[in-house]
Amino acid sequence: MDVLSDAVAAMRIGRPHSARRDKYAPWGVRFAQSDKAGFHVVLRGSAWLIPATGEPLALAPGDVVFLPHGQEHALASGLDAPLPEVRFLPDGTWSKPPPAGPTDGPSAGPSDGPSDGPPSGCPDTVTLCGTYLLDRSRAHRLLAELPEVVHLPARVGTHRSLRAAVELLGMELEENQPGTDAIVTSLLDTLLLYILRAWWQSEREAGRLRGWAAALADPAVAAALRAIHRDPAHPWTVGELGTTGGLSRAAFARRFAALVGEPPLTYLTWWRMTTAGRLLRHDDLSLRQVAERTGYTSEFAFAKAFKREYGEAPGRYRRSAGHRA
Known part of the structure; x- marks a missing residue:
């Protein structure tokens, strides 16, 4: 399994939302602190990202900024x-801020409607x-260790897959064809x-990975992580995980703890x-099946471990998970 994909899937709930906006200067919008992660892409023109802490960031066409912690x-x-x-609604969409003047247009001040001008x-x-x-x-x-603002400036020849995804998303939001919602x-x-x-690759190339x-x-360490994610039910030992990366038990344990932050x-x-x-939220498996898929030989042992981690029994967690999904 891909560890990055798994890390995202473990946290992602609900449905993501996006919108394409036309802006006529002067314009501006402010996003309050939120438990959501957000991104902005400048498709045309320029803009300033103004964080609550830190220096303002000038954005050029093609620049991508990601705010993983909802700053x-x-x-x-x-x-x-x-x-x-701009106020976020419970489903992740956001409301249009009040206009600064009586009509929309360049003289009316900022707006966040579908078209902020004539x-x-x-x-x-x-x-x-x-x-x-x-x-x-x-x-x-x-994801918790990401910086407050991830800035990916547009540079020729870099992050081509990211640029292609941005272009496709922009076209879908502009054209609104059949199937657009799912796409x-x-x-x-x-x-x-x-x-x-793209952030990980940029940090690696700059020698800043931590x-x-x-x-x-x-x-x-990456080999061991892939093994854990590929088969979490396996009765892994530290020595066996070290073998996947070609290290002795002691050397592997030290390196893993130093990088991952825990044994x-x-x-x-x-x-x-x-x-x-995640299985309890999204699948119809029995508690016994969930226990087996996560490495527990009995439903009782699984329920005890789950309650210790989540503070409630797995059955109750499943019944109350509707608002989390």
Whole structure:
């Protein structure tokens, strides 16, 4: 199994949302702190990303920014633009901020409607924005260790898959053809993985990989992680996991703990419980089947371990999981 894909799947809930916006200067919108992850892409023109902490970031055409922790931020045509607040709705969509004037158009100030200006004429900026609903209670450290703002500037020849996904998503949102809803949802899931992959590749090339990101670049630790994710039900030992990467038990244990931040079997238990939670939310398996798929020989042992991790019995967790999914 692909560890990155699994880490995202463990946290992703609900349905992602995205919108394409035409902007006529001056414009600006502010996003409050949220438990959602969000992204912005400048398709045309330019913009400023203004985080709650840190320096403003000038964005050029093709630039992608990802805010994995839902930090408060603004997007604007200039640093002096007014910033009406966008409010997220429970399903992950966001409301249109109130207009600054009596009518839409360049003189009316900022808006976040489908077109922030007159129906004719070329907009100054076109943006693509989106949100992902995440279960922060099961935050995988690979994502938890990401910076507040991930900036992927457009450079010729770099991150071609990411650029292709952005272009396809932009076209689908602009054209709204039959099948667009399903295609957009799939493209948004794909885009998230491309963003994370592009960040990881950029950090690796710059020699800045740390923690979990570095673990994926370490042959021995990455081999063990793939083994755990491929078969979490297997009765892994530290020595057996070390063998997958060609290291002795002691050398492997030290390297794994240094990069991942916890011992191998501690991570194995965490991943088993995370997998169990996902199975209980999304599959119709019996508790015995969930126990078997996560490495427990009895339903009783599984239920005891699950309650210790989640604070409630697996059956109750499944019944109350409707609002989480």
